[in-house]
Amino acid sequence: MQHRIVKKQYNSKLCFICGLKNGSGLQASFYETEGGELIATFTPSDEHQSYPGRLHGGIASAILDETIGRAILVGREEEIWGITIDLSLSYKKPIPLGVELKVVGRITEENSRFFHGTGEIVLPGGEVAVTGKGKYLKAPLDKIADFDRDAQEWAVVASERDPEIIDI
Numbered sequence: 774m775q776h777r778i779v780k781k782q783y784n785s786k787l788c789f790i791c792g793l794k795n796g797s798g799l800q801a802s803f804y805e806t807e808g809g810e811l812i813a814t815f816t817p818s819d820e821h822q823s824y825p826g827r828l829h830g831g832i833a834s835a836i837l838d839e840t841i842g843r844a845i846l847v848g849r850e851e852e853i854w855g856i857t858i859d860l861s862l863s864y865k866k867p868i869p870l871g872v873e874l875k876v877v878g879r880i881t882e883e884n885s886r887f888f889h890g891t892g893e894i895v896l897p898g899g900e901v902a903v904t905g906k907g908k909y910l911k912a913p914l915d916k917i918a919d920f921d922r923d924a925q926e927w928a929v930v931a932s933e934r935d936p937e938i939i940d941i
């Protein structure tokens with residue numbers, strides 16, 4: 774299925790998932806789709822392995838957590854930040870290293886205090902490797918962390934690799 778991209782989300786400096794200067798991290802990109810979902814793309818490297826040649830399950834959990842958590846921002850002008858309070862995963866296929874993976878997330882339920890979402894990590898051939906669902910507490914950013922947007926280089930960073938369409 775083809776997903777038309779309507780917006781790229783912010784990256785940061787050192788976040789393990791989205792920090793562009795975290796050499797050990799995933800340096801993932803996040804794209805909002807016309808259909809109201811969020812797609813992350815990243816290519817895991819040898820540093821992210823569990824058993825040789827396979828992505829560590831904790832790292833799979835981390836990218837799913839962030840993709841579902843960021844899905845609350847899709848199509849909004851206002852900022853909503855989430856704190857993960859419950860996350861469950863089902864690991865269905867091993868995930869290889871060194872190939873681009875796609876992670877899809879969406880919000881399934883929302884009220885004034887919480888949001889819930891689901892997501893999946895999809896292999897290059899289209900098979901679903903991991904599914905997840907999470908519950909997040911909404912909170913203002915200054916209640917979650919001391920976050921200096923300039924120091925954290927929190928910005929949308931355009932790249933010539935940014936796709937107009939993602940095929941999954």
Ligand SMILES: CCCCCCCC(=O)SCCNC(=O)CCNC(=O)[C@H](O)C(C)(C)COP(=O)(O)OP(=O)(O)OC[C@H]1O[C@@H](n2cnc3c(N)ncnc32)[C@H](O)[C@@H]1OP(=O)(O)O
Binds near residue numbers: 838839842845
């Ligand atoms: C947009 C960017 C997306 C980013 C995605 C990535 C986000 C992250 O990685 S966050 C890091 C991982 N998460 C954490 O470290 C959270 C650790 N936990 C905490 O700090 C605290 O439990 C905290 C602040 C969430 C809540 O604590 P506290 O303020 O004392 O509230 P508390 O009264 O215990 O619970 C508040 C409500 O949440 C519910 N809740 C708390 N924990 C859970 C849980 N594990 N499962 C379900 N519900 C829960 C409670 O039932 C309660 O609901 P209600 O008021 O309706 O009865």
